[in-house]
Amino acid sequence: MNDPGFPPAEDIELSSPDVTEDDIEAVAAVLRTRWLSLGPKLAEFEQAVAELVGRRWGVAVNSGTSALHLIVRALGLRDGDEVITTPYSFIASANCLLYERAVPKFVDVDPTTLNLDPESVEEAITARTKAVLGVDVFGLPADWPRLEEIAERHSLALIEDSCEALGARRRTQDGGWQCAGSFGEAAAFAFYPNKQITTGEGGVIVTDDDELAQVCRSLRNQGRNNNGEWVEHARLGYNYRISDMNCALGLAQMKRLDEMLASRRAVATWYAESLGDYPAVALPAELADCERSWFVYVVRLLGCPTREALRDVMGKLRAQGIACSNYFPCIHLQPFYRELFGYREGDFPVAERVSAQSLALPFSSRLSRERVRRVADTLREVLQQLGLDATSRVRGAED
Numbered sequence: 001m002n003d004p005g006f007p008p009a010e011d012i013e014l015s016s017p018d019v020t021e022d023d024i025e026a027v028a029a030v031l032r033t034r035w036l037s038l039g040p041k042l043a044e045f046e047q048a049v050a051e052l053v054g055r056r057w058g059v060a061v062n063s064g065t066s067a068l069h070l071i072v073r074a075l076g077l078r079d080g081d082e083v084i085t086t087p088y089s090f091i092a093s094a095n096c097l098l099y100e101r102a103v104p105k106f107v108d109v110d111p112t113t114l115n116l117d118p119e120s121v122e123e124a125i126t127a128r129t130k131a132v133l134g135v136d137v138f139g140l141p142a143d144w145p146r147l148e149e150i151a152e153r154h155s156l157a158l159i160e161d162s163c164e165a166l167g168a169r170r171r172t173q174d175g176g177w178q179c180a181g182s183f184g185e186a187a188a189f190a191f192y193p194n195k196q197i198t199t200g201e202g203g204v205i206v207t208d209d210d211e212l213a214q215v216c217r218s219l220r221n222q223g224r225n226n227n228g229e230w231v232e233h234a235r236l237g238y239n240y241r242i243s244d245m246n247c248a249l250g251l252a253q254m255k256r257l258d259e260m261l262a263s264r265r266a267v268a269t270w271y272a273e274s275l276g277d278y279p280a281v282a283l284p285a286e287l288a289d290c291e292r293s294w295f296v297y298v299v300r301l302l303g304c305p306t307r308e309a310l311r312d313v314m315g316k317l318r319a320q321g322i323a324c325s326n327y328f329p330c331i332h333l334q335p336f337y338r339e340l341f342g343y344r345e346g347d348f349p350v351a352e353r354v355s356a357q358s359l360a361l362p363f364s365s366r367l368s369r370e371r372v373r374r375v376a377d378t379l380r381e382v383l384q385q386l387g388l389d390a391t392s393r394v395r396g397a398e399d
């Protein structure tokens with residue numbers, strides 16, 4: 001119904017790419033050369049992302065999902081290997097394990113950060129556990145220092161899904177900053193048009209591991225050996241290549257990253273101004289030791305008791321021309337996960353409760369202050385009309 005492939009009729013969109021004439025010119029310039037794929041823009045783009053994050057290598061591919069898949073594959077995760085991960089994420093962060101027949105072992109999330117709860121991670125480790133896959137949900141870095149410590153102590157690989165967190169940072173012990181995407185063995189970024197920067201479609205793997213980078217390069221290009229021998233294939237690979245037009249767009253966008261992140265932060269501030277004094281709505285968490293990279297603006301409707309009530313709210317917002325969505329429906333309750341693994345409602349109560357109250361509001365670097373105010377005012381009206389503006393909660397008062 002709200003498939004992003006079919007733009008909704010709402011006049012305030014859920015997201016909007018930020019593409020300038022200079023960006024368009026950068027793409028057009030590639031088309032005037034003979035290097036439309038595996039050309040110079042590929043290496044430049046990879047380097048730009050790796051440098052920003054503070055990693056040695058970047059390997060660009062055709063989506064964030066491909067980036068995650070290649071990390072899982074290159075780490076050698078396979079049939080029956082358990083990987084501890086979060087049910088409160090975009091489905092690709094768990095699907096990438098299923099592609100290699102590894103088993104996602106979901107654990108519940110922290111009710112404030114909505115990221116993996118390190119304590120639950122440690123409790124879930126078994127003899128079959130091979131890795132932990134954490135997600136920087138909504139651009140807020142997960143608790144990587146603790147996850148790294150746990151992974152190290154149990155000899156587990158650590159994978160960072162940073163697809164929502166380009167430019168996010170965590171404070172280090174010496175008071176500096178460390179970027180999302182620089183934790184664990186490798187991380188994935190994604191550049192679909194609703195992300196902080198876009199390549200149209202695209203993703204980048206970042207890692208400090210020379211061999212992992214080398215294997216990912218080979219896997220994205222039909223298992224070729226990277227020795228210049230185009231017809232020799234060392235392993236089963238894929239065509240996950242990204243074109244130089246996509247990379248040129250990504251490079252042009254990377255040059256404006258600071259500016260775009262600042263605009264997004266300003267929009268988030270306007271939302272906080274408009275909704276901060278409204279007890280029925282909980283704003284996204286701010287942590288003293290983290291700098292969120294604003295990806296979406298997801299609020300929690302504290303007076304909203306059920307998924308059905310949330311659906312009513314969304315229907316009324318849309319009827320008033322305001323696009324919105326429920327980020328995220330829990331992965332373990334998706335039909336094929338229920339079928340494959342027998343998950344049921346109640347398995348991960350924090351994630352489920354948060355999910356039933358989570359509303360993504362329109363958000364992009366181009367949203368005006370006046371439109372933010374209109375969204376906020378309309379949300380208040382709708383909650384009042386539906387009698388969902390009470391602050392007392394039907395259940396879940398403990399968080």
Ligand SMILES: *Cc1c(COP(=O)(O)O)cnc(C)c1O
Pocket residue numbers: 063064065066089090092093135161163164190191192202203
């Ligand atoms: C967007 C996203 C992905 C996948 O990115 P695509 O480029 O759409 O394949 C993976 N994980 C998370 C958490 C995401 O938000």
